[in-house]
Structure formats: structure tokens, C-alpha cells
Amino acid sequence: xxxxxxxxxxxxxxxxxxxxxxxxxxxxxxxxxxxxxxxxxxxxxxxxxxxxxxxxxxxxxxxxxxxxxxxxxxxxxxxxxxxxxxxxxxxxxxxxxxxxxxxxxxxxxxxxxxxxxxxxxxxxxxxxxxxxxxxxxxxxxxxxxxxxxxxxxxxxxxxxxxxxxxxxxxxxxxxxxxxxxxxxxxxxxxxxxxxxxxxxxxxxxxxxxxxxxxxxxxxxxxxxxxxxxxxxxxxxxxxxxxxxxxxxxxxxxxxxxxxxxxxxxxxxxxxxxxxxxxxxxxxxxxxxxxxxxxxxxxxxxxxxxxxxxxxxxxxx
Amino acid sequence: xxxxxxxxxxxxxxxxxxxxxxxxxxxxxxxxxxxxxxxxxxxxxxxxxxxxxxxxxxxxxxxxxxxxxxxxxxxxxxxxxxxxxxxxxxxxxxxxxxxxxxxxxxxxxxxxxxxxxxxxxxxxxxxxxxxxxxxxxxxxxxxxxxxxxxxxxxxxxxxxxxxxxxxxxxxxxxxxxxxxxxxxxxxxxxxxxxxxxxxxxxxxxxxxxxxxxxxxxxxxxxxxxxxxxxxxxxxxxxxxxxxxxxxxxxxxxxxxxxxxxxxxxxxxxxx
Numbered sequence: 001x002x003x004x005x006x007x008x009x010x011x012x013x014x015x016x017x018x019x020x021x022x023x024x025x026x027x028x029x030x031x032x033x034x035x036x037x038x039x040x041x042x043x044x045x046x047x048x049x050x051x052x053x054x055x056x057x058x059x060x061x062x063x064x065x066x067x068x069x070x071x072x073x074x075x076x077x078x079x080x081x082x083x084x085x086x087x088x089x090x091x092x093x094x095x096x097x098x099x100x101x102x103x104x105x106x107x108x109x110x111x112x113x114x115x116x117x118x119x120x121x122x123x124x125x126x127x128x129x130x131x132x133x134x135x136x137x138x139x140x141x142x143x144x145x146x147x148x149x150x151x152x153x154x155x156x157x158x159x160x161x162x163x164x165x166x167x168x169x170x171x172x173x174x175x176x177x178x179x180x181x182x183x184x185x186x187x188x189x190x191x192x193x194x195x196x197x198x199x200x201x202x203x204x205x206x207x208x209x210x211x212x213x214x215x216x217x218x219x220x221x222x223x224x225x226x227x228x229x230x231x232x233x234x235x236x237x238x239x240x241x242x243x244x245x246x247x248x249x250x251x252x253x254x255x256x257x258x259x260x261x262x263x264x265x266x267x268x269x270x271x272x273x274x275x276x277x278x279x280x281x282x283x284x285x286x287x288x289x290x291x292x293x294x295x296x297x298x299x300x301x302x303x304x305x306x307x308x309x310x311x312x313x314x315x316x
Numbered sequence: 317x318x319x320x321x322x323x324x325x326x327x328x329x330x331x332x333x334x335x336x337x338x339x340x341x342x343x344x345x346x347x348x349x350x351x352x353x354x355x356x357x358x359x360x361x362x363x364x365x366x367x368x369x370x371x372x373x374x375x376x377x378x379x380x381x382x383x384x385x386x387x388x389x390x391x392x393x394x395x396x397x398x399x400x401x402x403x404x405x406x407x408x409x410x411x412x413x414x415x416x417x418x419x420x421x422x423x424x425x426x427x428x429x430x431x432x433x434x435x436x437x438x439x440x441x442x443x444x445x446x447x448x449x450x451x452x453x454x455x456x457x458x459x460x461x462x463x464x465x466x467x468x469x470x471x472x473x474x475x476x477x478x479x480x481x482x483x484x485x486x487x488x489x490x491x492x493x494x495x496x497x498x499x500x501x502x503x504x505x506x507x508x509x510x511x512x513x514x515x516x517x518x519x520x521x522x523x524x525x526x527x528x529x530x531x532x533x534x535x536x537x538x539x540x541x542x543x544x545x546x547x548x549x550x551x552x553x554x555x556x557x558x559x560x561x562x563x564x565x566x567x568x569x570x571x572x573x574x575x576x577x578x579x580x581x582x583x584x585x586x587x
Contacts, residue, residue, distance in 0.1 A: 249429070296431050
């Protein structure tokens with residue numbers, strides 16, 4: 001048995017702060033608890049509490065005659081979601097979110113690949129800030145800029161006229177679903193603005209995934225006779241996939257819940273976000289609004305679960 | 317070993333990347349052009365003439381100043397709350413392993429992972445449930461909730477790089493926990509917190525989706541802009557405000573970048 005010398009044990013610290021410090025050192029669990037309580041109270045009570053209250057509302061229904069909320073458990077409100085007019089809204093939104101995600105990935109990939117593999121020194125900074133500034137700059141200003149661009153008298157119409165391609169624009173606008181009387185009130189406009197606003201969220205995760213791909217892997221593929229397209233298909237793309245999925249979480253979720261872009265630039269047909277907004281505001285039907293907002297929660301839940309299985313969270 | 321990477325990019329990739337970046341920046345540049353247009357009624361391109369008079373008109377608009385003031389106050393207080401909560405959470409998660417650690421990271425990320433409209437309507441229905449009237453503080457409550465994640469992300473990344481042995485060394489040399497925090501931990505994570513705070517400020521200053529649900533009658537600058545977008549009253553004033561908002565949000569972003577770019581040179585990071 002070893003005997004510990006008296007001097008190797010320090011004396012107790014004096015004073016409140018010293019004693020408190022010693023106490024925390026001996027009881028790290030209490031310190032942990034003290035650190036976690038404020039954020040958990042805030043997020044757990046305010047945020048999760050509100051979410052739970054919202055979920056609860058979706059199981060109530062609204063009385064058709066009095067317009068008051070009937071506080072009895074029912075699934076009738078969820079059944080209302082399956083009415084064709086409501087179900088169309090859900091389908092339209094999910095389809096738009098999927099298309100926006102695919103298009104964003106296609107546009108983001110070259111930027112991310114160039115930034116990850118070829119940009120060095122000064123150019124690396126240019127690329128980083130070139131992505132971060134639009135990503136963080138004001139959402140409404142970005143939407144406003146596109147209102148200027150897509151307006152009938154705006155720059156797009158002007159550019160098509162200068163190139164003597166006005167007939168092309170008119171032909172596109174006369175198409176049944178994607179067209180409209182001007183780009184700013186068509187699905188095409190909504191689609192472009194969605195891509196513009198949410199695409200930057202796709203670039204950084206892809207770049208992070210690509211930066212982990214060693215350059216000699218690409219060269220090895222070329223040395224073994226792989227055509228660039230084959231190298232992309234069999235080497236680069238599979239390795240970038242977790243990053244693409246991580247980025248798609250943002251583009252998909254953000255498109256799914258947006259109600260301002262389709263309201264300002266788009267046709268009068270609703271998206272989920274607008275339906276939620278209209279139901280809780282003018283219609284005063286909180287239960288249906290709550291049921292509508294459960295849809296993106298469920299879709300995102302499934303999406304995150306699949307993304308986790310693909311290992312996307314390591315790329316965040 | 318890495319093979320030599322001094323090969324230059326294929327032309328197609330260069331063009332695609334350049335076009336992508338141009339796509340991201342040209343619309344914002346256009347905002348600057350439109351702030352000087354003489355056209356009042358439409359978004360005509362090219363502008364028929366250029367003038368500075370809309371800057372003076374905007375300067376004398378009390379509603380713009382009021383909205384700007386409210387936005388700055390909301391963003392400041394939300395950032396302060398988010399700094400405290402985010403740092404505490406990051407410290408707890410990165411220093412120790414405990415049951416439910418993953419759940420806490422998820423809980424912090426949830427307010428921005430779920431669409432903003434859900435956070436908004438959830439808070440609104442909770443306020444009406446608890447009969448809390450809309451006020452300045454209901455806006456702050458919403459904003460702080462999603463600002464936490466920005467501070468948390470920055471702080472967690474830095475905590476991961478600050479070597480644990482530094483803290484042990486400080487303790488071995490006789491410093492108590494508070495001294496260690498004040499003289500060792502804080503100087504190492506300070507710039508990350510500042511950067512997180514700046515981004516949280518930019519996020520709150522610009523937020524509109526949650527705010528429409530929690531603001532009641534007051535209007536922050538984004539709400540003011542949204543009203544102008546839906547029902548335009550004086551387009552040139554909106555153009556000028558849009559340009560100012562771009563400039564105001566660029567500063568914290570650039571600041572945050574310069575504060576965190578040397579983040580990998582934190583003391584004790586070299587292993």
C-alpha cells in the first residue's frame with residue numbers, strides 16, 4: 001500500500017468561488033446539469049412545448065356552423081387533407097421541392113468541385129465568400145431582386161428582345177402548366193427563385209464531401225482507362241453523394257415550408273406553406289393549419305431518417 | 317501522399333462554376349442599379365435615367381427608421397440570449413459524454429431543420445393558448461430560438477479544436493475553474509463566439525417567416541419590406557431600403573469570416 005505524502009494533497013481553496021470551483025471539479029455532473037438547464041429549458045419548454053401544442057391542435061376539429069374549435073379527439077381534420085383540392089397542394093409542393101433539389105444539386109456541383117479541387121489561395125477565399133455572401137444576404141432582398149428581373153418590363157424580357165428571341169420566351173410562357181402571362185406569375189418563375197434562394201445551402205456540404213476525396217483517386221481512375229464521365233459516375237459521384245444528401249436536406253425542407261416566394265412570384269395556386277398561412281389567418285381554421293404543417297414534419301422525418309442511413313450527417 | 321495537383325481545371329468545369337457564381341451574384345448587383353433609377357411606377361430595364369433623390373426621400377421616412385430601430389433591438393437581444401444558451405450547450409456537449417447527447421444536438425438544430433413556418437405557427441398557437449399578447453418580447457422569443465443553433469455550431473467547432481490538455485494544465489498549475497474559464501477557455505473561443513454572434517445578428521435582422529407569426533402589429537424591417545412587396549406603395553423607397561439591407565448584412569458576414577478563418581491555428585490544436 002502506498003502512502004500519499006501530505007504535501008501532494010493541496011489544501012482546500014478558500015472563499016466562495018474557490019469552494020464552488022472545488023465542488024464543480026468533484027461533481028462534474030452537477031456542473032453539466034447547470035450548463036444544460038438554461039438551453040434545455042428554452043428549447044425544450046418553449047420550442048418543443050409549442051410544437052406539441054401545435055400537434056395537439058391537429059387532432060381537434062372545427063365546427064362548420066359556429067366556426068369554433070371543437071376540443072374532442074378526432075382524425076377528421078387529417079381526413080380533410082385527402083380532399084383532392086388539399087391533396088393537390090401537398091403533391092404540388094413535394095414535386096416542386098424535389099425538382100428544386102435536383103436542379104440545385106446540378107448547379108451546385110461544378111461550383112463545389114472547382115472550389116474543392118482547383119481553387120487555391122486567393123481563389124479559395126473568393127469562392128468561399130462568393131457562396132457565403134449570397135447565402136447569408138437578406139432573403140427578402142433576394143426575392144425582391146427576382147421580382148425586378150422577372151417582371152414583364154424587366155431585364156429578362158429586355159435581354160430576350162435584344163437577342164431577337166422574344167418568340168422563344170412567348171412560346172415558353174404559352175405552355176400550359178409552366179407558363180403564365182409573365183414569368184413573375186408562373187411556376188417557372190417560382191422554380192427559378194426557389195433555386196436561387198436555396199441553392200447556396202447545397203454548395204458547402206458537397207464541397208466538404210469532395211474535399212475528402214484524394215486527388216490521386218481521380219488520377220488512378222484515369223490511369224486505369226476511365227473516361228472522365230466514367231470517373232464521375234463510378235468514383236466522384238458516389239463519394240460526393242453524402243454531401244449532396246446533406247445539402248438536399250436544406251433545399252428540400254426550406255422549399256417545403258416556404259410561403260413567401262410562391263406568394264410574391266408565382267401563380268395563384270397554393271403551396272403547403274401558403275395553405276397553412278391562409279388556414280390559420282383568414283380562415284381561422286387552426287386545426288386544419290396544424291394538420292397541414294404536420295405534413296412537412298412527417299416528410300422531413302422520413303427524409304432525415306433516410307439521410308442518416310446514407311451517412312449524410314458526417315458531411316455536414 | 318497526394319499526387320501533384322497543379323493540373324488546371326477542364327474548360328467546361330470552369331465555365332459551369334463561373335456561370336454558377338454569376339447566377340448567385342448578378343441579381344444582388346441589380347438591386348444596386350435599381351436604387352438609382354428615375355422610374356417610379358414599374359421595374360423597367362434599362363432604367364430610363366439615374367438619380368440620387370430616392371436616398372433623401374428614404375432618409376426622411378419615419379416608418380423606415382422605426383422598422384429599422386425595432387429590427388436592430390430585436391436582433392441585439394436575440395443575439396445576446398442565443399450567445400449564452402448556445403455557448404452553454406456547446407460547452408456541455410463537447411466537453412463530456414452523457415446519455416442523450418445526440419438528442420441535444422438534434423434539439424438545437426431542429427428549429428432551423430424544420431421549415432420556418434412550422435416554428436412560427438407553433439409559437440403563435442402556443443402564445444394564443446397561454447394568452448400571451450404579441451409584443452417586442454414575443455418576437456425576441458422566436459428569434460432567439462433559431463439563433464441558438466448558429467452560435468452553437470460555431471462554438472462546438474472551436475471547442476473541438478481547443479485541446480483538453482490546456483485546461484488540465486491550467487488546473488494543474490493551480491487555477492480554479494473560474495480562472496481557467498476566464499484566462500484559458502474564453503480567449504480561445506472568443507473569436508468563434510463573436511463570429512457566431514454576428515451571424516446570429518444577421519439571421520435575426522433578416523428573419524421574416526417566423527416574425528410574421530409572432531409580431532402582431534409591429535413591423536420589423538423585413539416585415540416592412542414584405543408589405544411593400546405584396547402591396548407596393550413607393551417602389552423607389554423599397555429599392556433603396558433593399559440596397560441598404562444588403563450592405564448592412566454583408567458586414568457581419570465578412571466580419572465573421574475574418575474572425576474564424578484562422579480557427580485552425582488555435583493554441584494546442586497541433587497534435
